[in-house]
Amino acid sequence: MAFGILAPLATLFACSGDFDPVSRITDLRVLAVHADHTYAKPGDTVHLDTLWFAPKKDTRGRSWVWARCVDPDSTSVVGCFQAIAKELRDNPIDPSTLDPSKPPPGPFLNFFIPGTVTGGRDLDTMDVTVPTDALSRLNENARINATVGVITIVCPGAVTLVDPNTLGPTDLPIKCLEDGTNRDLPLDEWVIGIKRIFVRQTDQNANPVFSRVKWDNEEWKEGDVKEVTACDTDGNRFDRCDDSLAHEVAIELTPESFESGTDEAGSSFTEQLVAQYYATQGLFENEVRIARNSATKFVARTVDVKDGGNLITLWLVARDNRGGVSWVTRQVRVK
Amino acid sequence: MTLRPRARNSVAALLFALVPTVAVIAPLAFAQSGAVPNGPGTAKVVPAPSSSTTSAGPVVVAPKIKTYVEPVYPPERLAKGEKADVVVELVLDATGKVTNAKIVLSGGDDFDAAALAAARQLLFEPATSDGKPIPAKIAKYRFRFDFKEVPKEPTPGPTTKPEVPSAPSISISGKLKTPTEEPIAGAVVVAAASNGTKVQAVTDASGTFLFADLPDGKYELHVEVPGFAPFVADETVKKGIVTEVVYRPSLADGGIDIVVKGEKPPREVVKRVLEQREISRIPGTNGDALRAIQNLPGVARPPGFAGLLIIRGSAPTDTNVFIDGTLVPLVYHFGGLSSVVPTEVVEKFDFYPGNFGTEYGRVMGGIVDVALRSPTKEGAHGLIQFDIIDGRILAEGAIDSKTRFLVAGRRSWVDVWLKPVLEKTGTGVSTAPVYYDYQLMLERDLDAKTTARLAFFGSDDRLAITLNTPSSADPAAGGDISAHTGFFRLQGRTDTLLTKDTHWINTVAYGRDVIDFTIGDYFFRLNSHPITYRSDLRTKLSKEIAVIGGVDFLWNPFDVTLHFPPPPQPGEAAGPFFARPAPTLSTSSSLFRPAIYGLLELSPTKVLKFLPGVRLDYAKDSQQWNLSPRVAMFLDIVPEFPKTTLKAAAGVFFQPPQPQESISPFGTPGLKNNRAIHYDVGAVQQLTKQVDITVDGFYKDLSDLVVRKSSASTTASGITYTNDGIGRVLGLEVLLKYKPDDRFFGWLAYTLSHSQRRDTAGAPWRNAQYDQTHIFTILGSYRLGRGWELGARWRYVSGSMFTPNHGGVSDFDAGSYAPIPSYPAFGERLPAFHQGDIRVDKVWKFSSWKLSAYLDVQNVYNHANPEGVRYNYNYSQRDIITGLPIIPNLGIRGEL
Incomplete structure (x- = not known):
C-alpha cells in the first residue's frame, strides 16, 4: 500500500525519456x-x-x-x-x-x-x-x-x-x-x-458530446485553419520550445457528458472523462488531461515541417471510463 | 566560598584522582590468581571460573603506578571554572608500559584529550602472577579535573599527585555477562547480609563488580539489569579469600539463553539482533530502525520507493512485524522513507529470517519483533530532532519511584517542499504527502516482581491530490487521487517474575487499521479493529529442561469496500484499467485466529541443546486447523573460546490466505492455508572476542500457495483463487561481525539465494518476483573522538526481477496500449545495484544537555542505479529508470 501511495507521484516525476510521444501520429x-x-x-x-x-x-x-x-x-x-x-x-x-x-x-x-x-x-x-x-x-x-x-x-x-x-x-x-x-x-x-x-439489461451510457473547441482561449470552429510558427527543436521535450510559440488548446463537453448515478447492480458511479490530444506533427505539453480541466499547449516543430509538409492535423478525443468516446478534427498550418 | 584552581604555579590547582571505585584489573593473556588491591590504580586479579562458582586461587598482584604524569588542565575550561571526570581504560604490557588508552567516561573533548595524553605517558610496575610480570588492563583509571577551595592559609606540598583512597580488601569479585559472554555494564548488584545489612556495587564496562571489606558470612546477591530477569545467588564470604563469581542473568523476555547481537542463536537457529548503537548509526538509513534490517543477511533490497520487507525470497506479505509482541500492519511510512517507529523509542529488534520459534505463526516468511524501551527511571529526559525528512520530539521521565512515562511524536516535512513542486506541475494539492507517528507509554512497577506498561502508538500517512494530467499509459491514473493508511494500538502489558525461574508476560492490544485509497472513480476502503492477546509463560524446571508455553489470539473484525477492475492473473499485464468493468464489492467479516504453542529446551549436556516445539493454529477464515511441529538443535563442538557451534533446524509453517483471497465476495472460500517447510543448517565461529562469523544454509519448500486466475465469467470479483502454487528457495547467508565496542561496530553480510515459483501444475518454474541472487553489504562506524563518528556502507545487490514486454496492443477504450508480457513472468533481471553511503556524526556535550548533528549522504558516488524499466507508448522500446542521485540529509538533535 505504501508503494500505492507514491505510485502516482512516481508517475508524475518519471521522465518520459526521449521516446516519441503517443500523441504524434506518423504511421498506421x-x-x-x-x-x-x-x-x-x-x-x-x-x-x-x-x-x-x-x-x-x-x-x-x-x-x-x-x-x-x-x-x-x-x-x-x-x-x-x-x-x-x-x-x-x-x-x-x-x-x-x-x-x-x-x-x-x-x-x-x-x-x-x-x-x-x-x-x-x-x-x-x-x-x-x-x-x-x-x-x-x-x-x-x-x-x-x-x-x-x-x-x-x-x-x-x-x-x-x-x-x-x-x-x-x-x-x-x-x-x-x-x-x-x-x-x-x-x-x-x-x-x-x-x-x-x-x-447490460437496462443501463445506458452516452458518448461524450463536444460543446466547443478552443484555440488560445477562443472558439476554434471546424474548418478554421490556424497559422503557427514552428519551434526549432528536434527533441521531444515541450519545455525546450519558447513559450511564445505555444498555443493553448482545450475542449469543452456538454454537462450531460459527465454522467453519474446508480447502475443496475445498485452501485453508484461518477464518470471520469479525459481529453486526449493527437497530431501529425508537433508536441503537446500534456497529451492527456482530465476533461474538466482540459487545456494543454501545442507547438509545431521545424523538424516535422521538413519531413511532413506544413499542414498539421490535430485530433481531439474525449473518452469516459465506461467506454464512451467522441472526437473532433482540426488543422493548423506552419508559417 | 570561593573556588579557585590551585596548582604549583599558584594560579591553578588540579586535582587528579585515581579512584578505583570499581577497579578491575584483568590480565590480558590468561586468568590468574587473586589478591587484594593495595594502592592507587591497583587491584587484585582473580581467576575467572566459567560459571557461578566460588574459589580462592593464587595471588596475582596488580600493577602500581611508578611514574605519574599530570594532565594539562584545558585553559578555556580553567578560565571558566569548569570541572570534569575522565575515566580511561589502560592496557599495559608486561613491562608496565601503557600500550593503549581509551576513554571510558568522557568529560568533554578537551578534557578527554588531556587525560589521554597524560595516560599514555604513565608508567607502572607491572602486574605479576606468582611473581612473574604479565600484561594487564586497568578498566577504569579516573582523572579528576577539579578545584579545591583556596585555603586562607595555603598548604604547601605536592598537590598534583593523584588522590588515592586506601585500598580495600576485596571480598567478592564478580562479573556479569549475557548468555553469549558479553559484559553487562551499569548493572546494580546488591549484597544482602543475613542480618539485613545491604551494600551495593555497579558493574563497570567489563561487567565487573567488587565488594570490599565485607564481614564473614553468607550473602544474597541481587542483580538487577534492565532487560534481564532479576537474579539472586547465595555466596559465602571468608576473610582473606576472594569469592569470585560469574553470573549470567537471563533476558527478561526469555528466562532462557537467547542470542544477543546476532552471534548465537540458542533457540532460533537464525536470530539477529541489532541494538540502539548500531541502529542509529548505520550510514544510508538516516538512523532508522527498520531500514537497518535491510543490511542483514537474508533481507533483500526492495525496489525503489517501495516500503517492503522482503525476507529470504518471500513476498512481503509472508513476514509479520510486531511491536512488543503485538502485530502491526505497516512497517514503513510511504515509500519506505522511514519506519513507523522512530529509533529513539526502540530498545532493539529481533529479526528471524526463518525457522522462528513456536510463539510465532501465521506466516511462512520471517518475523520482526520491535522491542520498545522503557521510559527512563530517573529524572527527566527529552529530545528534539529535525532533518530534511521529518521532525521529532520526545519527553520522558519518572513520575515517582515506581512510575515513569514517555511521550514521542514525529511528523514528516516532505509536504513542505513537495507541495510547491507538485503545484508547479499543475497538480492540485489538497494534502501533500505527510506522515505522522506517535508513541505514549506509562510504565509502573506494581510490585517487586511485576511491571505493567500501557502503551499507545500508531502511524498515519496521507495524500490527496488532483492529477490534471493523467498518465498517457493509463488515464485511470488521474483525477482525484487520495491515500490514507494508518493504524493505532492501545497495548497493555504485564511482565511478572513468578518465581526465580518462571517468567510470565501478558500482552493485550486493541487497535484500528485504516486503508483508504481513491484514484479517479476507483477506490478501496478498509477499516478493521484487531484485538490481540498473547500470554507467554517460561519456566526452567531444571538445569536440563526449560519449558515455554503460551496462547496467541487474534480477532479482527473488518469492513471493506472496493470498486476496482479485477487484478491481473499471473503473466497478465496490469493495465490499462481505464474503462474496464469494475464491480463494487463489500463485506463485513472477521478474522478469528487463536493458537497455542509450546517448546521444550532440553540440554542433556553442556554442549548440546535440543528444542522440540509445536504450535496449533486455527483460522476461521480458511476453517483450517494446523499443527506445526518445529525442532532446533545446537551443538558446541568447541565450547570454550574460540567457540564453535553447529546448529540445525526444521519446521512447518502455515500462513492463512490473505482475507481478499478467501473471503467472499472477493475471494474463494474453502482455500487451504499456504504451507512451508523450513530447513536450516549452520555454524557460528568465534574468531576473536569481538569478531565472529556465522554461516547459515537454508531451504524452503513451499506448497499450497494461493494463486489467482481470471474468472470474470463466473465471479463478481473476476478472480478465483486456488492452492495450485508451489515454490522453493535455496540460500546461503554469511555474517562476519565486529560487535559494537566503545569505538567501532561493523559487519559484512552476504546472501546467495534463488527463489522460484510454479503457479500451476504443468507450468514451468519461474523466478519469484523478489528473487535476488547476491546481496552484499559491508558497513562500519568508528568513533574518532572529540564527539566525532564516521561511518560508511557499501552495497551490491543483484537487480530486481521484472517481466519484459514484447510489444503492446491497443486498448481503444483507454486510448493507450496494453503490454504483452513474456511468459513465464519475471524472466529478466535489472542490472545490479550498487551504492555507497557515508554518515558523519558530531556530538557537543554541555553541562546539562547535548547537541548532535549528522550528515547522512546516500549514494555518495552518484551511481545511476536501475530501479525499473520504462517503455514507450506502444511497448516497442524501453530504457532503464534510475534511482535517486546523491542525497545528503542533514539532521540536528538536542537532548536533555
Whole structure:
C-alpha cells in the first residue's frame, strides 16, 4: 500500500525519456473506436466507427479484420485474445474450407481468407450483434463483468492465424504478414486492439458530446485553419520550445457528458472523462488531461515541417471510463 | 566560598584522582590468581571460573603506578571554572608500559584529550602472577579535573599527585555477562547480609563488580539489569579469600539463553539482533530502525520507493512485524522513507529470517519483533530532532519511584517542499504527502516482581491530490487521487517474575487499521479493529529442561469496500484499467485466529541443546486447523573460546490466505492455508572476542500457495483463487561481525539465494518476483573522538526481477496500449545495484544537555542505479529508470 501511495507521484516525476510521444501520429494507427451504444442489451446490434490514420505514401495493401470475444474470463486486452485462442483451439479454422457465402467463421465478424490481403480491405466500420445469451450464460453475480470484446486488426498485408496449439499464455493467436515481403511484422508496425461493449439489461451510457473547441482561449470552429510558427527543436521535450510559440488548446463537453448515478447492480458511479490530444506533427505539453480541466499547449516543430509538409492535423478525443468516446478534427498550418 | 584552581604555579590547582571505585584489573593473556588491591590504580586479579562458582586461587598482584604524569588542565575550561571526570581504560604490557588508552567516561573533548595524553605517558610496575610480570588492563583509571577551595592559609606540598583512597580488601569479585559472554555494564548488584545489612556495587564496562571489606558470612546477591530477569545467588564470604563469581542473568523476555547481537542463536537457529548503537548509526538509513534490517543477511533490497520487507525470497506479505509482541500492519511510512517507529523509542529488534520459534505463526516468511524501551527511571529526559525528512520530539521521565512515562511524536516535512513542486506541475494539492507517528507509554512497577506498561502508538500517512494530467499509459491514473493508511494500538502489558525461574508476560492490544485509497472513480476502503492477546509463560524446571508455553489470539473484525477492475492473473499485464468493468464489492467479516504453542529446551549436556516445539493454529477464515511441529538443535563442538557451534533446524509453517483471497465476495472460500517447510543448517565461529562469523544454509519448500486466475465469467470479483502454487528457495547467508565496542561496530553480510515459483501444475518454474541472487553489504562506524563518528556502507545487490514486454496492443477504450508480457513472468533481471553511503556524526556535550548533528549522504558516488524499466507508448522500446542521485540529509538533535 505504501508503494500505492507514491505510485502516482512516481508517475508524475518519471521522465518520459526521449521516446516519441503517443500523441504524434506518423504511421498506421487506430486512435479510437466509437460505438453508437457503448452499453448494449443482449440481441442489440452496435455500430462501430474508427478514427484511424495511415500515411498517404504507404501503398501496401491493407487488411481490416474484425473479431469478437464474448464474456471473456478476463476483461483485460490479453483476456480477450486468450478467449479467441481458446475458441480457435476448440473449433479450428481450416482456410482451405472457408466459404465466403457463409457467415464468417469462429470468432470473426467479417469474412476474410487467412493469408490474403484482399479480405476486409479498409473495412473501417463494423456492426456487431450482442449474443442473446451474453448475460444469461453468466452467474447472476458475474453479470457486472459481461462484455463483448471487439478486436480490430489493421494489417499492411495479410492477417494469418497462428496454430492455437502452439500458443503460450500471452501469445496472440493472430499475426500480420507484410504485403510484398511476407515479413512477420512486429506489433508496432500493425494495429491490433480491443473495444469493449458493456452488456447490460437496462443501463445506458452516452458518448461524450463536444460543446466547443478552443484555440488560445477562443472558439476554434471546424474548418478554421490556424497559422503557427514552428519551434526549432528536434527533441521531444515541450519545455525546450519558447513559450511564445505555444498555443493553448482545450475542449469543452456538454454537462450531460459527465454522467453519474446508480447502475443496475445498485452501485453508484461518477464518470471520469479525459481529453486526449493527437497530431501529425508537433508536441503537446500534456497529451492527456482530465476533461474538466482540459487545456494543454501545442507547438509545431521545424523538424516535422521538413519531413511532413506544413499542414498539421490535430485530433481531439474525449473518452469516459465506461467506454464512451467522441472526437473532433482540426488543422493548423506552419508559417 | 570561593573556588579557585590551585596548582604549583599558584594560579591553578588540579586535582587528579585515581579512584578505583570499581577497579578491575584483568590480565590480558590468561586468568590468574587473586589478591587484594593495595594502592592507587591497583587491584587484585582473580581467576575467572566459567560459571557461578566460588574459589580462592593464587595471588596475582596488580600493577602500581611508578611514574605519574599530570594532565594539562584545558585553559578555556580553567578560565571558566569548569570541572570534569575522565575515566580511561589502560592496557599495559608486561613491562608496565601503557600500550593503549581509551576513554571510558568522557568529560568533554578537551578534557578527554588531556587525560589521554597524560595516560599514555604513565608508567607502572607491572602486574605479576606468582611473581612473574604479565600484561594487564586497568578498566577504569579516573582523572579528576577539579578545584579545591583556596585555603586562607595555603598548604604547601605536592598537590598534583593523584588522590588515592586506601585500598580495600576485596571480598567478592564478580562479573556479569549475557548468555553469549558479553559484559553487562551499569548493572546494580546488591549484597544482602543475613542480618539485613545491604551494600551495593555497579558493574563497570567489563561487567565487573567488587565488594570490599565485607564481614564473614553468607550473602544474597541481587542483580538487577534492565532487560534481564532479576537474579539472586547465595555466596559465602571468608576473610582473606576472594569469592569470585560469574553470573549470567537471563533476558527478561526469555528466562532462557537467547542470542544477543546476532552471534548465537540458542533457540532460533537464525536470530539477529541489532541494538540502539548500531541502529542509529548505520550510514544510508538516516538512523532508522527498520531500514537497518535491510543490511542483514537474508533481507533483500526492495525496489525503489517501495516500503517492503522482503525476507529470504518471500513476498512481503509472508513476514509479520510486531511491536512488543503485538502485530502491526505497516512497517514503513510511504515509500519506505522511514519506519513507523522512530529509533529513539526502540530498545532493539529481533529479526528471524526463518525457522522462528513456536510463539510465532501465521506466516511462512520471517518475523520482526520491535522491542520498545522503557521510559527512563530517573529524572527527566527529552529530545528534539529535525532533518530534511521529518521532525521529532520526545519527553520522558519518572513520575515517582515506581512510575515513569514517555511521550514521542514525529511528523514528516516532505509536504513542505513537495507541495510547491507538485503545484508547479499543475497538480492540485489538497494534502501533500505527510506522515505522522506517535508513541505514549506509562510504565509502573506494581510490585517487586511485576511491571505493567500501557502503551499507545500508531502511524498515519496521507495524500490527496488532483492529477490534471493523467498518465498517457493509463488515464485511470488521474483525477482525484487520495491515500490514507494508518493504524493505532492501545497495548497493555504485564511482565511478572513468578518465581526465580518462571517468567510470565501478558500482552493485550486493541487497535484500528485504516486503508483508504481513491484514484479517479476507483477506490478501496478498509477499516478493521484487531484485538490481540498473547500470554507467554517460561519456566526452567531444571538445569536440563526449560519449558515455554503460551496462547496467541487474534480477532479482527473488518469492513471493506472496493470498486476496482479485477487484478491481473499471473503473466497478465496490469493495465490499462481505464474503462474496464469494475464491480463494487463489500463485506463485513472477521478474522478469528487463536493458537497455542509450546517448546521444550532440553540440554542433556553442556554442549548440546535440543528444542522440540509445536504450535496449533486455527483460522476461521480458511476453517483450517494446523499443527506445526518445529525442532532446533545446537551443538558446541568447541565450547570454550574460540567457540564453535553447529546448529540445525526444521519446521512447518502455515500462513492463512490473505482475507481478499478467501473471503467472499472477493475471494474463494474453502482455500487451504499456504504451507512451508523450513530447513536450516549452520555454524557460528568465534574468531576473536569481538569478531565472529556465522554461516547459515537454508531451504524452503513451499506448497499450497494461493494463486489467482481470471474468472470474470463466473465471479463478481473476476478472480478465483486456488492452492495450485508451489515454490522453493535455496540460500546461503554469511555474517562476519565486529560487535559494537566503545569505538567501532561493523559487519559484512552476504546472501546467495534463488527463489522460484510454479503457479500451476504443468507450468514451468519461474523466478519469484523478489528473487535476488547476491546481496552484499559491508558497513562500519568508528568513533574518532572529540564527539566525532564516521561511518560508511557499501552495497551490491543483484537487480530486481521484472517481466519484459514484447510489444503492446491497443486498448481503444483507454486510448493507450496494453503490454504483452513474456511468459513465464519475471524472466529478466535489472542490472545490479550498487551504492555507497557515508554518515558523519558530531556530538557537543554541555553541562546539562547535548547537541548532535549528522550528515547522512546516500549514494555518495552518484551511481545511476536501475530501479525499473520504462517503455514507450506502444511497448516497442524501453530504457532503464534510475534511482535517486546523491542525497545528503542533514539532521540536528538536542537532548536533555
